Amino acid sequence: MALALQTFATVKDAGAALKAAGARYLGGGTLVVRAANEGDVSISGFIRSTEPALSIIRISGGEVRIGASVTMAAVARHPDLATLAHAARAVGGPAIRNMASVGGNLFAPTPYGDFTVALLALDATVSTDDGELPIETFLAKRESNHAIVTAVGFTLPKEGGFRFLKVSRVKPKGISVLSIATVLEHAPDGTVSSARIALGCMADRPIRARAAEKALIGRELTSEGIAPALAVARDGTSPRTDPIASAWYRNEVLPVHLGRLLLA
């Protein structure tokens, strides 16, 4: 039997309806309709909002605000978001990218959620109908947060400052073995002055590689310079074993791929 859909013109009204037990917010449908099709009996119905602000990308003075309903395809083709296009295209195939939303990707369980890895490296802010949260805080409590995500915001990185890598066995569309996003800044002498490294598939949700970030500060991006960061890349990780890769394999290849990304 189909699960009823309730559509609201405003996020506020949708938020009120979402308080009902078992109600799930419908974004692009690639997560919640999939779960319903699979027989997730915890879902009692779908709630969505058609508020126009949810579908808008705003870029002003290097500050980006992407509405939660904006699709991966819309991000990938936006001329001012070319930096992020690679990360947006890492999500699914063409049809999925025409449906999957930025807001929904925040809830995608491992091994999905590649775009959220990019947002974590960008130190994004997640806006909800209940206020704003740093993305790391949001991700830590995403299952218990019943607010509706309305947008994500971040500062566009400097030219060449953002790097993204998705490792998959099937090309061009494969589920992640792991994904890595980095945002690096450099001092005038070329050494790393600031580093944010986000990892996908290395825990049950995207995480920061804090030890590796710390080990990169003051180092040059050479094989020798990044060696200390690669040595601690696995600190704090707890990858899962799934049909794509074992936890052991993910841990083994993480430093290899992080090294390739940093030296690219």
Added chain:
Amino acid sequence: MAKVPVQFTLNGAEKAEFIDSGTTLLHALRDKIGDTSPKGGCHQGTCGACSVIIDGELRLSCLTLAETCNGATIATTTGLAEGGVLHPLQCAFLDAFATQCGFCTPGMIMAAKVLLDQTPNPSREDVVEALSGNICRCTGYEPIIQAVLSAARSNSQNAA
């Protein structure tokens, strides 16, 4: 459960139905309207057999709720042939033996149609990327890729 109205244009014809709220577009097309060209494969958004074109974009009808398509223009493989003449992509699939069991074919063809509508002269890489969300367990993909490239060449020759 209360029925809700849905209305959209399907392959150029206006369609209006009352459906159960929350019905997927795939279910509405196949079981209410009678267009069985989109196939229900995985119902998980993985296989692409249910692919249709909604307002010019390739989408998965198994993960799309029919109510969200009110006012939309939807295209399926059923609407491709005109006056009994197969679409160039359909001819190319037959000529290249790009269809064996046939279950994936409607989704493949719709994915290829979006590609050729947007990129009339695609590279092989473009074709592989465009079909990357569609799974085939028979052909090994190569005949499908060749069929799409052949259809593109055929379109270019006809346009010249």
